[in-house]
Amino acid sequence: MTDDVRMRGFARRQTVDQALAWLDAHLAPLPAEQVGLAAAAGRVLAAAVQSGVDVPGFDRATMDGYAVVADSTEGATPYNSLPLDVVGEALPGRPFDGSLARGQAVRIMTGAPIPRGCDAVLPAELASDEVRALAAVSPGKHVGRRGEDIARGTMVLPIGRRLRPQDLGVLSSIGVSEVAAIRRPRVRLIVTGNELLPAGSVPHGSCIADANGPMLAALVERDGGLVDFPGIVRDETEPLLAALRAPADLAIVSGGSSVGVEDLAPSLVARHGELAVHGIAMRPSSPTGLGRIEGRLVFLLPGNPVSCLCAYDFFAGRAVRALGGLARDWPYPRRRGRLARKLSSQIGRLDYARVRLVDGEVEPLAIAGASVLSSTTRADGFVVVPADSEGFAAGADVDVWLYA
Amino acid sequence: MTDDVRMRGFARRQTVDQALAWLDAHLAPLPAEQVGLAAAAGRVLAAAVQSGVDVPGFDRATMDGYAVVADSTEGATPYNSLPLDVVGEALPGRPFDGSLARGQAVRIMTGAPIPRGCDAVLPAELASDEVRALAAVSPGKHVGRRGEDIARGTMVLPIGRRLRPQDLGVLSSIGVSEVAAIRRPRVRLIVTGNELLPAGSVPHGSCIADANGPMLAALVERDGGLVDFPGIVRDETEPLLAALRAPADLAIVSGGSSVGVEDLAPSLVARHGELAVHGIAMRPSSPTGLGRIEGRLVFLLPGNPVSCLCAYDFFAGRAVRALGGLARDWPYPRRRGRLARKLSSQIGRLDYARVRLVDGEVEPLAIAGASVLSSTTRADGFVVVPADSEGFAAGADVDVWLYA
Numbered sequence: 001m002t003d004d005v006r007m008r009g010f011a012r013r014q015t016v017d018q019a020l021a022w023l024d025a026h027l028a029p030l031p032a033e034q035v036g037l038a039a040a041a042g043r044v045l046a047a048a049v050q051s052g053v054d055v056p057g058f059d060r061a062t063m064d065g066y067a068v069v070a071d072s073t074e075g076a077t078p079y080n081s082l083p084l085d086v087v088g089e090a091l092p093g094r095p096f097d098g099s100l101a102r103g104q105a106v107r108i109m110t111g112a113p114i115p116r117g118c119d120a121v122l123p124a125e126l127a128s129d130e131v132r133a134l135a136a137v138s139p140g141k142h143v144g145r146r147g148e149d150i151a152r153g154t155m156v157l158p159i160g161r162r163l164r165p166q167d168l169g170v171l172s173s174i175g176v177s178e179v180a181a182i183r184r185p186r187v188r189l190i191v192t193g194n195e196l197l198p199a200g201s202v203p204h205g206s207c208i209a210d211a212n213g214p215m216l217a218a219l220v221e222r223d224g225g226l227v228d229f230p231g232i233v234r235d236e237t238e239p240l241l242a243a244l245r246a247p248a249d250l251a252i253v254s255g256g257s258s259v260g261v262e263d264l265a266p267s268l269v270a271r272h273g274e275l276a277v278h279g280i281a282m283r284p285s286s287p288t289g290l291g292r293i294e295g296r297l298v299f300l301l302p303g304n305p306v307s308c309l310c311a312y313d314f315f316a317g318r319a320v321r322a323l324g325g326l327a328r329d330w331p332y333p334r335r336r337g338r339l340a341r342k343l344s345s346q347i348g349r350l351d352y353a354r355v356r357l358v359d360g361e362v363e364p365l366a367i368a369g370a371s372v373l374s375s376t377t378r379a380d381g382f383v384v385v386p387a388d389s390e391g392f393a394a395g396a397d398v399d400v401w402l403y404a
Numbered sequence: 405m406t407d408d409v410r411m412r413g414f415a416r417r418q419t420v421d422q423a424l425a426w427l428d429a430h431l432a433p434l435p436a437e438q439v440g441l442a443a444a445a446g447r448v449l450a451a452a453v454q455s456g457v458d459v460p461g462f463d464r465a466t467m468d469g470y471a472v473v474a475d476s477t478e479g480a481t482p483y484n485s486l487p488l489d490v491v492g493e494a495l496p497g498r499p500f501d502g503s504l505a506r507g508q509a510v511r512i513m514t515g516a517p518i519p520r521g522c523d524a525v526l527p528a529e530l531a532s533d534e535v536r537a538l539a540a541v542s543p544g545k546h547v548g549r550r551g552e553d554i555a556r557g558t559m560v561l562p563i564g565r566r567l568r569p570q571d572l573g574v575l576s577s578i579g580v581s582e583v584a585a586i587r588r589p590r591v592r593l594i595v596t597g598n599e600l601l602p603a604g605s606v607p608h609g610s611c612i613a614d615a616n617g618p619m620l621a622a623l624v625e626r627d628g629g630l631v632d633f634p635g636i637v638r639d640e641t642e643p644l645l646a647a648l649r650a651p652a653d654l655a656i657v658s659g660g661s662s663v664g665v666e667d668l669a670p671s672l673v674a675r676h677g678e679l680a681v682h683g684i685a686m687r688p689s690s691p692t693g694l695g696r697i698e699g700r701l702v703f704l705l706p707g708n709p710v711s712c713l714c715a716y717d718f719f720a721g722r723a724v725r726a727l728g729g730l731a732r733d734w735p736y737p738r739r740r741g742r743l744a745r746k747l748s749s750q751i752g753r754l755d756y757a758r759v760r761l762v763d764g765e766v767e768p769l770a771i772a773g774a775s776v777l778s779s780t781t782r783a784d785g786f787v788v789v790p791a792d793s794e795g796f797a798a799g800a801d802v803d804v805w806l807y808a
Contacts, residue, residue, distance in 0.1 A: 036604075037603055037604055037618050038603075038618065038621065041621075041622035041625065041626070053606070053607060055607075055612075055778075056612065057607050057608070057609075057612065058610060064662075091598070091599075092597060092598065092599035092610070093597070093598040093599025093600070093610055093611055094598065094599075094610070095609075095610040110662075110708075111599065111707070112599075112610070113610045148776070149776045149777060149778050150778050156778065156781065162808065164622075164781070164807055164808065165618075165619045165620075165622035165623040165626065165713075166619050166709070166713055166777060166780040166781055166807070167781050168603075168618040168619050168621075168622050169615035169616060169618060169619035169709050169713075169777050170615065170777050170778055170780075170781050171618075172603040172604065172613050172614060172615045172617070172618050172619075173607070173612065173613050173615040173709070173777060174607075174613075175604075175605060175606035175607055175613055176604070177603070177604030177605075178604075193496060193497070193515075194495070194496065194497040194498065195495075195496035195497025195498075195515065195516075196497070199441055199442075199572075199576040199581070200440075200441055200576065200579075200580070200581030200582075201579060201581075202457070202579035203457055203459075203461050203577070203578075203579055204461070205499075206462060206496075206497055206498070206499040206516070206517045207497055208459075208460065208461065208577065209576050209577055209578075209579055210576060211573035211574065211576045211577040212573060214441050214442065214569075214572040214573060214575075214576050215569045215570055215572050215573035215576075216569075217442065217445075217572075218445035218568075218569035218572050221445065222445070222569065258468075258514075303515070304514075305570075305573050305577070309569075309570055309573075333737060372553045373553060373570060373573050373574050373577060374459075374554050374560065374574055376570040376573075377560065377561060377568070377570055377571050377574050403568055403570070404566065404568070
């Protein structure tokens, strides 16, 4: 055992609120990049989009029928049908190339441009087979006016918008082929632990397979980040420091975040950057650290998989979302529910309690240790017990954050 | 104009419920495929996963401290500290290779295997610097038992589970490198319309840019499908039929689904397959068609972008999700809200009303035509007025499905 063994507690444990305050002060969306429409779903606009065109770009039929001069149908009824002289047809993309006078008509399909001289569409069902008007139409009837959907100059989508499928449709319809979107954060995953085998390995002897790497990669992708995870890093100064310094927008270290003999990461961050938070009054995840190195945020997450998930949810995920321009809040749906059993906690410490929903009630999972990752797969979600609370009584209404 | 012009209504308009009944009878999850862990997030398990190993695979320390024979600490207090003979160390992945007797101890880190002969861990803070026990520990104290997280043979994840990030962690920890997942449906997008320019083009003359292609592609991807969209298809028999017959799990046709002159798709489906539903009592989207061709489902969606979105939401999206093993229900969050204004509808027809949330109230958008795609970007979501309802009065509580 080396001389620098320090088996001591955390120098100064901070509250979750203090840790979040430090974190929020260091979060800002990344710069913009141009993104093609086909890849823009879910991306966040870095600038509002104004339309440079009218949509539709021309007056068009909103019914199948006959484009007419409205005036020529005046007084038409089934008993006094009026003749129409059909001089051509207008289809979407194939307009009628001429001008109409009173008494003339052009057979027209929905979406086709209204021919010059016309100002209304007589619906097909209001014309006889011999093409006589059976009813009058007023000017403008069944005509979609140029610009009625989107007028040129209109702000179509605001800055900060997370693009929905239909937004891509609108962007396409105004001739936009790419947008300025907040860049997706590149997240370096640094999974440490000399006992770890790469994910997908069968555990053997005293070695265990890496659970946090695949979990964190999926979490980061869910939150819009781009994962850079070149493999497990040995618990040694040189490889760990190199990984912390690798190009990225933020770094997430899993394991080696405590104060034990092999916990190099906190001291490296403190020495080569700033270790702003180390030790947080919460359960699990108390050995979490937050800091910066070479200008980028570093999250030191406990190697224990449940603590790792919880600390990601509270801190790292928030940063991934914020850098990418997304809402900082949890992406989990929230539901109110009645507690089936008492949920105890300790004053001064926030608790992240895994729960199941059973017959509409909220059942805290009875869990021996924080290391039981299967508790998060058996759970439907979690309840947060704030630091100033001793917990909730059976029957209390609580907020449940649903994993699914 | 050709002779086969048929400007008539739909032969038999069906209700939304009838259309869904036909659809649901033709939906079943696709077969399984093997998927590597790194690509498995969000995928749906085609078979339950049982653990072939114990997790942890060995008894391990759950605290930093000293592995001991519990018995040797009996009676220890700060005033009656008992000496321990430290004979080595155990680290995660680096076990102590020997057996301990009473009075001996091994310095141990959280996660390290408990040496042979030991049955407890004395936490570091209960030992003096000279390594004397300051308290007694009982057998099993601070020891995580082999299999305590997951016992070999346990069903870890059920069939049908949509894999969460933490599920990947659990799978990795039991040595699983790939899972049997329901195959993602390959969805052929067939966007028709001779007036259409490819997405990203600036609209000009009587041509408009394709809004539905990019929107549908994003919707299908959201719902877990794989998009095959080779470009706009001309409104002609040969290319359309070839597209309908191209390899896919389902086909979505946008445009040409009505009963007008250029609406080839319905007659092609009827002639070469089965056109089970054509015309649905809903607004928008009444010209929607459902059928099959060469054994695969075909969705005929109106070219009008709002109708296209609505018909996708009601029918095509449901099929994409179901084929991929996901829940058939909408992926939109639902919220209750008070209607700010009356929302009228017509008995016998289901309405899909775009709404905004303003100061917590639900405001129906005043929209001239169904063709106004920008209404779906201004909207926060939609309210469904069932066919048997005349609508909702101002102040009524309604369910809002949120787009975001």
